Amino acid sequence: MKAAIDQRELWGHLGWQDVKQRYRRSTIGPLWITISMAVTAAALGGLYSQLFDQPIGTFMPYVTVGFMIWYFISACVLEGTETFIANEGLIRFLPAPLMIYVFRTVWRQVLFFAHNLVVYVIVLAIFFPELTRPYQMVHNGVMHPGLGWSALFAIPAFVLIVINGLWVTLLFGIIATRFRDIPPVVSSFMQLFFTMTPIIWTTDLLKGGRAGSPRSIVDFVAKLNPFYHFIEIFRAPLVGQVQSWTHWAVCGVITVVGWALALIALRNYRSRVAYWV
Template identity: 35%
Template sequence: MVLVVRGAADVLGGFGAWRMWWMLAKNDVVRRYRRSRVGQLWLTLSMAVLIFGMGAVYSSLFGTSMADYLPHLGTGLVLWGLISSTINESCSGFTENESIIRQIALPRFTYLLRTISRNLFVFAHNLIILPILYLVTGSPVNWHILLFIPGLLLVLANLAWVGYLLAILSARFRDIPQIVASIVQVAFFISPVVFKPSQLRVDHPVLILNPFASMLEVMREPLLGNLPSVTAYLILLGLLVFGWLFTLAFAGKYSHRVVYWL
């Protein structure tokens, strides 16, 4: 219990240092496209090309129309970009901030919030594509879209504990980022990003035992005008509770050692 309280104090302290991680996150995105004529619009353009390119190929492979398939694929790729990049970049959350950690005493969770915020900026740029995509394909939009916000918050809360845990482990074991990147790459192919969940039976292990499928469902279905399943919410809520309890205890014991591992 003491370790959980210690870990929770670090997390709360990280949120308290919001000026630091917000400024660093914005600077990360701006710096990436400095001196570019198009600037941050490259984020949106590259995602749009990927969506329409893959849509043209996979709609013919699955024998479905572009108008029916593109909203599913486009929404899935944009949401998967947020999930995968947050997990992968969280592994280097402490190592990329080594110089700051060695000089300034900030809560460790501050650096993870920098990573999450940076990926939210990128996600916001890519999100611009979806209204245009829905308009072009005639995809229905209804009040279910309001459920996207709580779904997004639920996913981010889960990504936060996963990222915090991976950041600590990656600081100690430098092979972790490569292992995580490989797992995320495999997860892309077994998660309903390219294919539709309706192509599998409802109780298929890919949909039940794969937490990425639940993350995609609670965010994508409201955007497509559908209601997510109760099962997806229960899976993510269960992961949220048990994941944070374990991570807080783990962080309470090991987060203060990060500076010695860098």
């Protein structure tokens, strides 16, 4: 781990080259990342605000931030399964720690996230008055305090998400290198988790259901979804919503358990990855 951190110039350069290579010969280059994010947020935010009968001034930022952090998390999971396979040539001929390729993958996603962050700034500028006063996402729902200094909690939240992205990339990368059926299986499950995670819908819609009712069951299932907690610790501060410390507790437990599993896998199988690729 320390050796990989010391070689940050190497994985930092490789990650930046990945971004440049993806948009090589493109006129506007990586700005396509921002444009794609803006179109997705505008289209789905506008559509679902009408379907759910929610004010667009608060729903659009909600959807935008949800997509931003979901893209980062899902990319760490999906590209994490390919991280060692995609670096086969370097692994075979470059005597470097495996963590370099993990850092490279996650750093690339951080760069993509930075481009998407521009979309949030634009949306915030447009809907700033609606977000800075108390509001409800649904009629007779939870009253959210509005945007304030608590938005700074998004910084440690993103750091925690990046830390989790590292162990996910490491653990899934090792497993997927040994078992090549893992990437398509993970991809299928991520599509399922996308629909189950409150990204384009809000859990405020589920409040007030009687015990045993479909709404209360869906609310309970949503809270079992680990992606929900990671999204909430980042999104809630940026859209001025009430944030439960339960989300931080769940994310903390997942971080500790995840890193323990990843380090065990690294200790036991690091020497075999070069043969598996």
